[in-house]
Each structure stands twice: as structure tokens, then as C-alpha cells.
Amino acid sequence: MPEHIFFRRSRGEIRADNRAELEGWIDERADQLTAQGVDPSEARRRARDEFGDIADAESYALGQDLAAERRRRVRVWAEELGSDLRIALRVLARAPLVSAVVLLTFALGVGATTAVFSVFHALLLRPLPYGDEQTLVYLQALDKGVIGPNARLSVAALVALQERSTSFTGIAGIETGNFVISDNGDPEQVMGALLGGNAFEVLRTQVGLGRALGSVDATQTGQVVILSDELWRRRFDADPAVVGRKLAINDEQWQVVGVMPPHVRVPTYEEAQFWAPRNYSGTLADANARHVRAIRAFGRLKPGLSARTAQADVNRTMRALQAEFPRAYRDVDARVVPIRSAVAGDFKMRLLVVMSAAGFVLLIACANVAGMLLSRAIARRHELSVRIALGARTRRLVRQFLAEAFVLALIGVTLGLAIAQLGIVVLRRIAAPALPAGTTFALEPQVLLFAGAVALTSALVSSLFPALGAPHSGVSLLRYDRRASHSRGSRRVRLGLVIAQLAVSVVLLVGTGLFLRTLHRLSALDLGYSTKRALTFRLQFTRPRTNAEQDVFWSSLYEQLRALPGATAAGGGNIPLSGQNTTAGLQIEGRANDSERGPDVRYAVASPDYFSALGIPLVRGRTFTDADREGTPWVAVISAGLARQVWPNRDPIGVRVKAGEGKPWATIVGVVGDVRKGSIDPAQPSLYTAQLQDHWPGGGTVIMRTSGDPVALMENVREVVKKLDPALPVIGLRTLDDFRHNSPAIADRRLQMQLIMIFALLAMAVSAIGVFGVSAHAMEARRHEFGIRMALGSSPRDVLLLSLRDTAQVVMVGAAIGLPLALILAERLRDTLHVRPFDLSTVSAALGTVVLVALLASFVPARRATLIDPARTLRDD
């Protein structure tokens, strides 16, 4: 070892050394002069004079020596670090299989957390593509105080807010519609956003190509259009020349004026494929301006104003409107929401749930790493004691631990990132439907940073455990003998770690179980219609059709669908399935007056075969027939729920009702079963009118019931539609089962369940490794004891049971900690879970799994204990 490693000199030591050198130098010259006969004191004076400026020389030498010392220390530090790292790697390489398994679990933890974080980052941390996020707010409309499907603002409310509120530099309205683009390829339905003229100004967002929309465009609705990047690439091959071209949208020629950059999407309508202007001025005079609510509003706060101030301002405006027009505004309110919450708010909780699950896996993995390091530290006690006895400083030993943590972190982060990348690829596949359209996530710099921080922190925490049990003085340790190294203290720490692992596994397993139960319940809920063996699709007319044309179209469509082999019924309307229902205030003949609004009903148009195709049971009266057509008195069918609500004590058949202004009175002819839109929403009171009387200009949804596999008929359905009108796109053709299982309520929970289940399985596997490790360790420690027991007549079976009993105790403690924790966490997920947190079957299944896995994991080492040869064991000692 080079000498300098032992010589660290302090500033004072350097100064003293230099002083001694200098004095010796002068003394020697003085000696020489004395020898030449000069008087000693005179000789010394002359020697000093000859030497020159002593103070200057000393300070110069000190500067040089300090610089040299610093450099030496850096070099020594680097050399020691190098050897620390080498030792760390050697330690890991000593039991390569165990190291590999433990490191892999660690990397899994890091990778899982990182993958989930990448989504978290994309939704909640990455800057939004709108200027100055802090001052942009969403004016969330509330319908009867809740955010329901009808929670939008009317044109009149938007204009009133724009005119009366004083907190905003601008408020922009955005609504969406479905449009059919019919040139450049097959006709295709896309969602388009219609925006007020000030929208680009309020959002402070820029176009990628061409120009933005301005007030000049807002004198018309549509006619000019800005394409989303996605639409531009998909349908126009990213051709910049598309700007300025005409494009057929809903059979009209709209001019393309721009293309948005890839990351900019319509806020809260991320799936919208184009941006077009909306003219509000004409619609304000319309009778529906106050009643039709379709707009989402975004406001730009004036500089220095808080959202709270703006909220008070908005409340004032809404109160005033409610006083002026009680009927139109009674249930309408608006909440000022930061744009970030509006865009990603719903996802925060869900992401936190999944993120916690991933974090738990990481925690368990850390416990394994800590366990491994702990047992290695015990094995190295002797080595450490010798080093301490030889004079290694505590600081040096601590650094050894840190170096090991660093090596761990490095391996963890390298492998972890590979796993995270894999996870991201999987997440992109399974999470896409549950995330806002166009959400991209990847291993971005911030995500990499996160992974590094997570790995390093975890590694440090893990290596802290053995460091805590590290020897404090060498001498005391040298006295320990080998057997004593399996000390009671370290065993307790390892047991604690395993208990923690099992507890966390219980939490994750219970979570998985609760989600599974919830999904099962949601899928089993009675929707009021049958999803077995049925197809659904939507059609949207690209050009306006007369009522007569519509009647002919629908009648022949249903007829031809029914004629397909295996089809039993075909009908249509505008449907309970998709989110787009129309709500209307019901008016009842003889009862309604303007001050009292009737109940809100879901209002749908249905063909005669609609109810039988969907499997909605008829409760009373009749459904529609082909005779209910234009020219005959209007008829209506209501849901059983509506009948109960409005006519609790009498038969509603024969009563005349209407839904909406400008429609004729319709006589109720039948009552049908209730249907739910989604799986968890309560059934809405519904009113149906006949498709041949109440014409629905835009298009409709078709339901077809089959006797065999509905999938087999899909191609035939496409052909039928194509024969009737080649320009019509068939939208969303799928089986009803498929539709149901991919409904947002189910899809969201399924995704969370899948992720939590993955993490629970990981956790269980990682914990099993921990249990295995600790059992093997215990077995090793008790080899002597077992040997004696067997020598004294215990059977191998007794010894096996003894070891398994230990494991069972550990599992019990883990469960006792994990179960209450799981229940507390489940309680917090009440909104997501639709089962009671303490679900006996879930809890017992989770506990059973943990017990079983833990016992299996400890079985191998326990079995090995029974193979001890007592004679040999005793001889060994």
C-alpha cells in the first residue's frame, strides 16, 4: 500500500513540519559559521539574514503543501472508492444466485414504480400546452350540484358570464360534435371541437402550421378548420400543403386554415380531431339558448387574481341569473377549477392508488435487499472487526456501506429502467383507454431522475439496516465466535423485515381481491337489458335527410338486418348505451306550468323492434309498431321508474306528455323495464318516442339480436349498410358484451385491478423469497439445536413441524399488521370499490394465499433441516 494512505497531514502539522525544516536549515548554516569562528548568536543572526524573507517563504511553502495535500486526498479518496466498489461487487458475487434474485426483485420494484411514475408525470407534472397554467381555469358546470353528464353551460350562461364577470380577461366556450369527413379515404366520423373566437387567446396556444382561429372566424360556425396533428398525419400523410385546401366535412366544403402541434389537444376534449369556430351571436335569440347545455367554458384570470376571487365573482353572476330566470338556471352552477385538475383531476386518485401499489412492491423488495445485506454483514463481522482492530476508521467503514448501496442503486436503476421500459410498453397497451386521448409517456429525463432517486434512496435505506447493526468497536467483536454471529438482534431485524413484507403482501392481495369483487359485481349487475348475443353500431348521416328519406332508410335497414341468417331482431334509436343521451324536462298535460319544471327524463327515440332487440321487458301496454308513423298521433313509452315516480297510484297509460318545446303531445301507450346507462349509475327515468314520428336528424344507433355468435354477422352488417349507402361509415361495430365490458366504469376499475394484481403477485413472489431467506437462515442457525433434538429422539417430522410453526407465527404477525392496514386503505377507496372493505371471502382468500405461499417458501429449508445427520452436527462443534 502506498505510504501516503497513512499520512494525512492537517494544516497545523504541515506548518509545524515546514517550520522544523526551516529551523534545521538555518541551524546548519549557523553551525557552519560558528565552526568558522563566528560568535554563535551572531552566526545565527547572519544565517537568518542570508536565508532571506522567512515569513514569505513559509507562507509560500504552506500554500504549495496544502495544494499538494488536497490533491493527494482526492486521489486517495478515489482509490479507496475504487476499492470499496470492488469489494461491494465481490460481496455481491459471493453468492451470485441469491444476489441475482434479490437484485432482480429490487429492480422490479424500481421498474414498477418508475413505469407508473411515467404516467403520473405525463398527467400531473408535465407542463400543459397552454400558456401560463396558473391563470387558466376551467369553469366546471354543476348540474344540481354534481358533475353529471348534463353538467355543461348553456349559450346564454356563457354569454352572461362573459359579460358580467369581472375576474377574467376572457372566457372561451368549447363544445364538440360528431362530424363525418368524407374525402381523402373512407368516410369517417370524428369528434370536432367548436370554439368561441377568443379561444386561442384565452388558452394561449399556438398552431403548428397555418393560422389560429380568431374573432374574424367567429361570425360563422364551421367553414374553416384547424386539424389535429393526429388527423393530419393519419388522413393527410402530414402534407403541409393541406393548409388552404377545402375539405368535405358533413357534406360541406370547409377550408383547412391550420394544423395543431402534436401535443396540443382541446382541453377536456382530448379526443377531438379538429378545431373549428362557433358563432354564438345568432343562437342567443333561440329559445333553446338557455335550456340546451352543451358548452364547457375556460377562463383566463386577470393578473394577480386568485381562483377564489374568481369563484366569488362567478357565484355572484350565477345567483343573478338564477334570480332572473329561475326555470333555466335553478340547477346550474359553475365551479372555478385550475386547468390541471380539469384535465387530469380524475386520474390523480387512481394513479395514486396504483402508484402506492408499486411503491409497496418496492418496499418489499427493499426489505429483501436489507435482509440480504444484513446476513452478509453478519458473515463479514469478522472481517470488519479485523479491519477496525487494524485501525480502519468508522468513516471508512460507513463509506464501504455507502459504496455497496451505490452499487446496488446502480444495478437497480439499470435493470429497473429496462423493466420500466417494458412496463411502459405494457401500460401503453392496457392503460390507453383509461387515460385522456393522446397521453404520451416514456422514460423522459424527469422520469429517469425519479428512477435514480428512488433506487438510490431505497438502496441507502436498505443498507442502513446492516449499518445499524455494524460493529462499533473491533475488540468486542473479535471476541465473538462464529456461532454467536447469528445474534438474537440481527435475527429480530430480519424477522421484522419479513413480517413487514407479509403485511404489505396482505394489503395488496386484499386490494386485488376487493377490486376483483367489485368488477365481478359490476359485470353481474342487471342493466335492464341483455348483452348476450347482440351487436351494436352507430350510423351518422353525412348530409341532412328528409323525414321520408329517414323512414325509408331505417325501415329497409332493419328489414335487411332481420333478414340476415341468425338475426332475430333489429331495431334502433338513440340509445342508452353511449354517453350521449338527451335529457329533457318532462311536461305532463294538465300539470305543467312554467314555474314548476317536470322531472328530468332521459329522452330517447326508438324503433318498434328496439325493445325486443335490446331485451328490455314490456311491463304494461304496448311498444311501438310500424303504424306509429308520421301523420298519426304521437305515442310514447315510459320506463317503469318514471311511472312509479310520477304516477305512483294510477296507470300512466293514456296520459299525454311531451319532452321539450316545439314537440307535439304524445300519448303514453306502454311501460317498459328500467335500464341503466353504465354499470353503476342508477337507472334514469326514461321516455321513448317512436322513431317514425320523432325524427332524429343526425343518425342513430342500431341494435341487432342474433341466435348464434354475433361476431359471425359483423361482415354481413357492413355489407348491408354499404349496399344502402356506400358513403355511410359504420361506427363502433361491436358486440354488446364487448361494449359493456369496455364501458368506462368497468374498464377503469379493471385496469386498476389488473395493475394492483400484477403488483400483488410481484409482492407475493418477493415476499416468498424473503421468507425463504429467513427460514434458510434460521435453519442454519438452529442446525446445532436440531441436531441435539434429533439425537435425543425427535423425528424428522417433529423438526419439520417445529420450523413450519415458526413460519406460521411470522405469517400471523404479518397478517395481524397487514389486515387492518388493508381495511383502512380500502375505506379510502370507497368511491372506486363497490363492495364493503371487510369482505370476508376476500380477506380469507388473501390470508390463505399468504399463509400458503409463506409455508411453501419455508418448506424447502425446513425439509433440509430434517436431513441433518445428528452425529455429524454434534461432531462439528
Add this chain to the structure above:
Amino acid sequence: MNYHELTTAMTTSERLQGTVDVLILKTLAWKPMHGYAIGQFLAERSRGALTVEGAALYQGLHRLERKGLIRSRWGRSDTKRRVRVYSLTPSGRTQLIEEEAGWKRYAAAVGRVLSLRGAHA
């Protein structure tokens, strides 16, 4: 640092330092010595023409040690005093060879210029 930089691009004090440094290196190339002995050696070998002040020598020794060209250890002088004995490191030896060559080229160049005839009118 090679000799040409040392003689052309440096300030006077740096050039003086360079001169002291090369003299120290050359001296230590003979054998390890302590500071005072180096001064004595230089004076003797130059027949009294080169007397380097103790302070300059002392500074030079610490400078060269920082540069890693020489190293020191504690030892005893002939007079049995405790002194710091310096010796050349391998890189010091290399440096000396380079500087010697440079000095010789420099001295020859100066000599050539000074031996030009006819400059004194």
C-alpha cells in the same frame, strides 16, 4: 512545461523560478539531499558563481514537491541534525532531461548571437 515556454512566455519571476527548479532537479539527480546541502552544492559546483538565496531554494523545493517532481522524507544530516531529505521522482527525472536539453539550446542560441562580430563600432 517545456523550456521554451519557460523562457519566452513567462514573467521574470517565473523565469527565475524555472531556473531555480532546474538547478534543484539537477542537484538531486546526483543524490538525495536536504535543502541547505543543495544550496552548498550549487555554490561549490559553480565555484561561487551561483548562490541561490535560502528562501528561493526552500520555495522551489516545496513547489517541485507539489508538482510531484521530487519527494521528501525526514532524515539526518551529516551533522546529525533532523532534516528533510529530498529526492527525485521518476517524473522529476524525465522533466530534468527535457529541461537540460532546452537550456543547452537556449545557451547555444544566446552564445551565437553574442559571438557575432562587428556589432561594436
